[in-house]
Structure formats: C-alpha cells, structure tokens
Amino acid sequence: MITINELQFKEYISAQEIAELVKTLGTQITADYNDKNPLFVVTLKGSFIFAADLIRSVAIPCQVDFLSASSYAGGTESKGELTLLSALPNVRNRHIILVEDIVDTGLTLSKLVSLLQNEEPASLAVATLLFKPEVCKFTLPLTYVGKEIPPDFIVGYGLDYAEYGRNLPDIYVKC
Ligand code: IMP
Numbered sequence: 001m002i003t004i005n006e007l008q009f010k011e012y013i014s015a016q017e018i019a020e021l022v023k024t025l026g027t028q029i030t031a032d033y034n035d036k037n038p039l040f041v042v043t044l045k046g047s048f049i050f051a052a053d054l055i056r057s058v059a060i061p062c063q064v065d066f067l068s069a070s071s072y073a074g075g076t077e078s079k080g081e082l083t084l085l086s087a088l089p090n091v092r093n094r095h096i097i098l099v100e101d102i103v104d105t106g107l108t109l110s111k112l113v114s115l116l117q118n119e120e121p122a123s124l125a126v127a128t129l130l131f132k133p134e135v136c137k138f139t140l141p142l143t144y145v146g147k148e149i150p151p152d153f154i155v156g157y158g159l160d161y162a163e164y165g166r167n168l169p170d171i172y173v174k175c
Contacts (some may be wrong), residue, residue, distance in 0.1 A: 001175070002168075002172060004155060004161050004162070004164045004165050005161060005162050005164060007161060007174055007175075008174070008175040009154075009155055009161075009165075009172035009173060009174055009175060010172060010173060010175055011170055011171075011172055012154060012170075012171050012172055012173040013147070013157075013170065013171040014170050015157075015169040015170050018053075018129070018146075018157055018170075018171065019053070021129065021146035021147055022050065022053045022054055022057055022129070022146065023057050024146075025054060025057070025127055025129075025144045025146055026054055026056075026057025026058045026059075027057070028144060029054075029058050029097065029127065029144060030057075030058050030059045030060055033058075033060055033062070033095060033097070034060055035060075036060075036095045037061055037062065037063070037094075037095070038060075038062045038063075038094075038095045038096070038097050039062070039063045039064070039065060039089070039091065039094045039095065039096055039097070040054075040055055040062060040063070040064045040065070040097050040099050040127075041065050041066070041067060041089055041091065041096055041097070041098050041099065041116070042064060042065070042066045042067075042099045043066075043067055043068070043069055043098065043099065043100055043101075043108070043112065044066055044067065044068040044069075044085075044086075045068070045158070045160070045166070046100075046101035046102065046158050046159050046160065046166075047099050047100055047101040047129075047158060048158055049157050049158035049166070050099065050101050050129045050157065050158055051064070051099045054099060054127060065089035065090075066086070066089070067084070067086050067087075067088060067089060067112070068084070068085035068086040069082055069083065069084050069085060069086075069108055069111075069112060070082070070083045070085060082107060082108050082111045082112075084115075088115060088116065088119060090119075091116055091119045091120075091121040091124075092119055092120050092121065093120070093121065093122050094121050094122055095121070095122050095123045096116060096121040096122075096123065096124045096125070097125050097126070097127050097144075098112060098113070098116065098124065098125070098126045098127070099126075099127050099128075100126060100127070100128040100129075101128070101129055101130065101157075101158050101159055102128060102129065102130040102131070102132070102154070102159060103126075103128050103130070103131045103132065103136060103140065103142065104132050104135060104136070104151070105135055105136060105137050105138075106136040106137055106138035106140055107137070107138070109126060109128075109138070109140050110138040110140060113126070113140060113141065124141060125141055125143035125144065126140060126141050126142050126143060126144065127143070127144035128142060128144070128145055128146065129146040129147070129157075130145075130146060130147055130148075130149050130154070130171075131145045131146075131147070131148050131149070132148075132149055132150065132151045133148050134150060134151050135151040152173045152174060153173070153174040154171050154172060154173050154174070155168065155171070155172050155174075156168035156169070156170055156171040156172050157169065157170070157171050159171070161174075
C-alpha cells in the first residue's frame, strides 16, 4: 500500500507483467510495420515511460515525435475537455502509431485522432498500454491494446495523480 497526496493505492499490475504486455505489443508492431518506417507519436506526459519501453521492443526502422495534451488537470476524473499544449507533428503521408498510456473516456484520443487525420497520414493506428472499455464513449482505432481494465483510477509507470507517482515501476490502483 502507498499514499499519494492523502489517497491510498495498492499494487495492481507488476513491473514484470507490464514488461510482458509491452513485449507482446512490440512484437505485433514489428510484424505489422516491416518496411513501413512508422512514426510513433507519443502523447505526453503520461505515455513517456511506456513509449520508451515500447519503442525499444520494436525491431524495425522507425521514428519518434511527441505531442503534449492534458485532460485531467490534477484530479482523478477526466474533465471532459482537451488542452493541446504543443504543435502537432508532421504526419502527412506517414504511417502513424499514436502511443497512449491509457484510454479512459476516449475523449483525449478521439480529439487527437481527428486532429491527426486532418493532416492526411498514410495510416493511423493507436497503441495503448491500458484501456477502460466500460467508460469509453468513442469508437477508436485501438489496434494495439496491452490490457483492458475496470474504470478505476491508477498511478505508476508514467501515470500520475496530481503529477506524483509517474516514477513507480509498478502500476497501483486507488483503494
Ligand atoms: P480520456 O480522455 O478520458 O480517455 O483520458 C485519457 C487521459 O487521461 C490519459 O492519457 C491519461 O493521461 C489520463 N488518465 C486516464 N485515466 C487515468 C488513470 O486512471 N490514472 C491517471 N491518468 C489517467
């Protein structure tokens, strides 16, 4: 059990299980994108640790870019609006793999997907470590999903509560 800003969290997904999930996704992407020179577009901040591991598990030439978006603003529930904090990467005619830490309501991703689609990529797929299908309100191109989870609030492995907990190697769930 750990405490972050007076909320209690218990261990939920071990670092070892995370590593296995990431390796499986990397193997799938390697097989699907051979000769396609994919561009990974990593959404900050939450995806930075997942992306670092995912990209190292992909064994084909690829490139990486970043974009910064925010929807939670320090709480434990999605605010229902998205703030884009950086410019969009150049995705035209590229095979894009959008890297997300977690899909909750799907609002963040649905907005990012439509912004990127407007820029006419050759293709667009999403790789997310975690997905909360019970609360997702949008139809999304979730080609690579590490694990489906219930709609609980989690921290660790890049995911934060009020900007804390990103450094935890395991993933924890709110008690
Ligand atoms: P959505 O727009 O509701 O799908 O929320 C997506 C974003 O909210 C993710 O990229 C995360 O940054 C954040 N988020 C969603 N669920 C959680 C959670 O359980 N813990 C921490 N952050 C979360």
